[in-house]
Amino acid sequence: MKSVRIENVTKKFGNVLGVSELNLEVKPGEFFTFLGPSGCGKTTTLRMIAGFYYPTTGKVYFDGQDVTTLQPNKRNIGMVFQNYALFPHMTVDENIAFGLQVRKLPKSDIRQKVDRIRGLVHLGQYGSRKINELSGGQQQRVALARALVIEPDILLLDEPLSNLDAKLREETRVEIKRIQTELGVTTIYVTHDQTEAMSMSDRIMVMESGLVKQVGTPQEIYHKPNNRFVATFIGETNMLEMKVSSIEGDVVTVESENGLILRGLVNGAAKEVQLAADSTIHVSIRPEAFEAGPGDNTVKGTIEFVEFTGLSVNYIVHVNGTSLKAMIINGGSAIKAVRDEIELHIPPRNLYFLAE
Amino acid sequence: MKQQAEYQRSWWSRATQSPYFVYLLISPLFLILFAYVVYPFYSTFLQSFAGNDTLANYRKFFSLESTANLEALWNSVYISIISVICCAVVGVTMAFLLERYEFPGRRLLSVLVLVPMALPPLVGVLSFTFLYGESGIFPRFFQHLFSLEEVPFSLKGIWGVVVVHTFTMYTYFYLTASAAIKGLDPSLEEAATSLGAGRIRVWTKVILPMLTPSIIASSLLVFMVSMASYTAPLMFGVERTMTMQIYLARTNGNLDMAATQSTILSIVSILFLLIMRWYQNRRNYQNLSKGVSVHRSEVTSKPLKTISIILSFAGTLILILPILVLILISFSKDGSWTIQILPTDYTLDHYKALFTDERTWRPIWNSIQMGAVATVGNILFGVAAAYAMVRLSFKGKSLLDTLIMIPWALPGTVVAVNLIAAFSTESPFAFNQVLIGTFWILPLAYFVRHLPLVFRSTSASLLQLDQSVEEASRSLGASWWYTFRRIVLPLTLSGIIAGTLLALVQSIGEFVASILLYSTTTIPLSVAIFQKLYAFKFGTACAYGVLQILLILIVLLISEKLSKGSAGSAI
Known part of the structure; x- marks a missing residue:
């Protein structure tokens, strides 16, 4: 040894x-x-x-x-x-x-x-x-x-x-x-x-x-x-380029070009990230970060693709001009079809900020 | 003290790590090639310019007043082209018939089709003159049958040479073409047919284009071997070929002219070698598709069946007769066979004499000794060169490969002339001795002529051995030498043995260089056959020939066994 x-x-x-x-x-x-x-x-x-x-x-x-x-x-x-x-x-x-x-x-x-x-x-x-x-x-x-x-x-x-x-x-x-x-x-x-x-x-x-x-x-x-x-190499993620619109306490609000607004936490950032208002930032959201139904960071969109794996239901949802991959654990509830509207939310602790 | 040891070790490890260390390792290989391939060639080249007027020999060669040399060059090229065409027709046709059709006698024929490979050149020509020559069995038979004054036909001159070439060299086409046909995916033909192509279109657009690479490669090879051919022109008395001119110039003592002719012939041969290598490198190998085996169409219609039976019987006869006639004559009493169709008196004496009579046994023993010496050299050089080629990385790899192939591409006559030019005076590469006229010149010639044999077969098996197997052994603590002994050698042994046996058997039968180089104290087997022939001792000559064929058959059998055995253990 x-x-x-x-x-x-x-x-x-x-x-x-x-x-x-x-x-x-x-x-x-x-x-x-x-x-x-x-x-x-x-x-x-x-x-x-x-x-x-x-x-x-x-x-x-x-x-x-x-x-x-x-x-x-x-x-x-x-x-x-x-x-x-x-x-x-x-x-x-x-x-x-x-x-x-x-x-x-x-x-x-x-x-x-x-x-x-x-x-x-x-x-x-x-x-x-x-x-x-x-x-x-x-x-x-x-x-x-x-x-x-x-x-x-x-x-x-x-x-x-x-x-x-x-x-x-x-x-x-x-x-x-x-x-x-x-x-x-x-x-x-x-x-x-x-x-x-x-x-x-x-x-x-x-x-x-x-x-x-x-x-x-x-x-x-x-x-x-x-x-x-x-x-992106480890696991799957949605990588979005967004702009920091405000920082209040430990809550960071970010906004995409086409109007998607999300809130995350200050400590949900990679080491070298400097959070400052008006700066551009990358936001990583894992598919499993999504939860069904409304809540914090509610996103509404149209389903573009559905995939049932048994363990989970995988959706690609079109929200404000952005396609997001979401994975919902299969709890036995009804599965939506393509072109249906869907409502999901992302708990703020699941947003992760990256530089570059 | 300890520090010093440490220093020395690090000095050594630094030396072995140096990117130039590998050149130290391969330098002996290049030295040998320089001494016995490049230097003799260069000596001949120099000699061809000897005399007051440096270009005199070349002017003489190309002079229009005495056209013997130009005629010889033309004849050599002419014979070679015709030989290529004949071999291609026979070889490719045989390959197609045997690979794609099922007919009575196919199995026997597909074994016998390789018989010409078992005939040493001299012995092959010998049996052809016995069969079809002017006093041969067939011409005599027809003469007696129709009570003619003279024989109605006989093999002689240029056409005799071409027939012998076709018989001995069509196997090059047969082997590559049948390999290509085996690799031809039948679904390609089915695809073409399903797209509406007719039979002729399938042939011209699908099958022939797929065979082209193998046909071109074999054409180049047959052309080269024909240019180098010496035995057939000698036996059929065609003096105006390059090889014969060299032989005559040399025996007449006109060494400068022999050197000039050799240089010109070498240039042609090396040119062809380079074209061949270039062509093989750019050629794409088709991937063999798995699963579907080639479908053989069965010959069913009655008349076709009859024809195919007759043809395969004729083919079998043609292929087997040369060996049968050798065996027959080897039992005939010397001097008893003159104008009869077949020899009349038979005896076992020749075979007894082979091993009991000192004078008959001597050439066999000479050839075995000289062949063994040459083969030991071939093993040492071939294995080292193959390992360097496959496992080490250095600049000059293709130079090494080409230098090893050149002596094989050069006609034996030229190799002999080169060695004469280099070693008829004291040379540092011969430890300041004159080699010509000694025992050592023939082993050297055999070594040089058969350089690629062990090298090729060893590098083929090394290529199959994944490098990580050696690395695994090293990671388990084995030194390089231990790894070589316990892992590399056992796994490449079958390749080494196959190459070694081939080199040995070829050395024992070598004739072309031997006839120019032999010293009277150590006459080799092939020269002895030649001499017996001229002394009308046909029986002894044929007994020698049968012995050689047996030797070759044994070697082929062992090689076949080895290649099967290694296929099982391959990773």
């Missing part, structure tokens, strides 16, 4: 910038996720921690020890690859034992450790199977076992669930989290799937175009995004 610290790391591929001026600290035992769209630099960062890339400038530390240019085989890391990268000419046990053989452990120790870890990932009966005789989910667990059996200081997971089907992905997600908690190993997880990131992580780093957009707990990232990219 080690900490990872990245200091001012920049990685260039020729003239292409992979990661720019990255700073980061992962605590011992933490489950830390790099989240972002493809090409944002998350895998590049992971590979620099693994030692497959060396940073162009900057340093990488494990527990304060400089490992910036240490070879990958000297780092004592466990890595699970997107395509699992299992050795196709070996059995399950041979795959798992590989790292232990490299470490020249006695045969009996290897046997014991392999058996134990195989049990941990629920592959008890499959020790002598060939890799191509396993299903995708089983291969995934072999890859995990192989990375964990060497008792790595840091576990690196590069989109490990992306090759599994939806149902298996959910099961495996829970499984990985369970094993990680049980072993307490420092884990860095790369994904573009926000559900995975939100459900598993202690903390998340959101990246875009080689830059860190925000680091925080899942709740912080979701409820207190620092910028519009994070707000």
Whole structure:
């Protein structure tokens, strides 16, 4: 269990910038996720921690020890690859034992450790199977076992669930989290799937175009995004450009160009937002922020689109020239149809103000 | 002390991290290519300008007063063009018949269709002269049948060369065309038909355009191989071809002229190689669609069925006769077969002699030794070059690839002339020895001629091996060398072995460069066959030939097994 610290790391591929001026600290035992769209630099960062890339400038530390240019085989890391990268000419046990053989452990120790870890990932009966005789989910667990059996200081997971089907992905997600908690190993997880990131992580780093957009707990990232990219990338939201018309006490009134007037709270603003009358501001309203019927911030409009998902009813409502996405939890009440009028309200605490 | 160790380690790690370190790693590869490919070529090039008047040789070559050379150039081009056309017609037709139609005898024919690949060039030409040459079995048979004064027909001259070329080279067209036809999505034809296109339109607008890339690629290849062909013109006595002119100039001691002819022929060959590579790079590979397999239409109507039976019987016969005749003659008593249709006396002596008579066994053993030496070189170079090519990133990759392919594109005759130019004097690349006339020159020639074989097959299997598998091993603590031994080697072994066997068997049968380079103390197998032929010891020559064919068949069988085995374990 080690900490990872990245200091001012920049990685260039020729003239292409992979990661720019990255700073980061992962605590011992933490489950830390790099989240972002493809090409944002998350895998590049992971590979620099693994030692497959060396940073162009900057340093990488494990527990304060400089490992910036240490070879990958000297780092004592466990890595699970997107395509699992299992050795196709070996059995399950041979795959798992590989790292232990490299470490020249006695045969009996290897046997014991392999058996134990195989049990941990629920592959008890499959020790002598060939890799191509396993299903995708089983291969995934072999890859995990192989990375964990060497008792790595840091576990690196590069989109490990992306090759599994939806149902298996959910099961495996829970499984990985369970094993990680049980072993307490420092884990860095790369994904573009926000559900995975939100459900598993202690903390998340959101990246875009080689830059860190925000680091925080899942709740912080979701409820207190620092910028519009994070707000729109994580979950769904209605992003409106509005003007601050007045600030009275802790109540902020905003108005859109076409006359939609809403009220929010002063503390419902991102860190660097300066609320001032007459300034332009972005307002983020999550679809689930809407509540049925009239109340504070009542909006009336025409329904453009209805979607019933079972759990909820999703509407797109046309209000004063703006289309708003609203999600109402299905409470059994009647569902309206397209072109019907609808009345909803948004509690002021659900308005979130962003700069830019 | 500790600080110093620390410093040294960081010095080393800094060196290995340097973007220029990779050039240190690949420098031996380039050194070998420079020493044994570029430098010999350059030596020949220099020699072609030798003499007081630097351009004299070229002026002589293109002179209109003695047109032997120009005629040879024209003949080579002419033979090559005709060969391309004949091979294309035979190869593509065979591919269509065997891939798209079901008729009696199809299965047997589709195995036998590759027989020409198992014939070493010299042995192939040999069996053709026995079958269809002036004193061959068929012309004699018809002469006796109709009691004629002379044989009614026989293979000779340029047309003899073309027939042999067609027989041995149509497989290039057959292989690429049948692969393309297999990849042809039948739903495309169905789509065209559903849009109202008739049979002819489907062919001209859909099928042929889809086959064009493979046909053009094979045309370039056959043209190149025909230009390089030496054995067929030699056996059919066509002296006015480029390769024969080089051989004659060299044996007459006119080395400068041989160098000039080689240079001109090299330029043509390299030009074709470059065109071929350019074409292959810009060509789009069609995605194979899954699920639907190509539909074979069955031949049902009675007359068509009869015709197809006759034709496939004839095809089978044509394909198998060259091997049968070799086997037959290998049992005939030397000197007993003169004007009869078939040999009259038979014996097992030739096969016994192969392994018991020191004089007969010697060439076999020579070839095995020299082939083994060359193949070891090919393995070391090929595996290293393939790894560098696939896994390392450096500038000059396409140069490396081209340099490896060039000796393969050059006619064997030219390779031989180049080596003569470079190594008939002491050379630093031969550790200040003269190589010509020693044991070592032939292994070197074999090594150079077969450079791409191990390289190609190894890089093909390396390309299939995902890089993350190696990275996984590294992340588990394995060093580069440990990873190479336990992961990379086992997973690419089948590719390496396939290339190695091919290189070995080709080296053992190599004739074209051998005939120009061999030293009398280490006569190789192919030259021995040639000499036995001229001494009218047909039986021994054919026994040698059958041995070679057996060797090739074994290699093909093993390669087939290997490629099937590796398909199962591929990720």
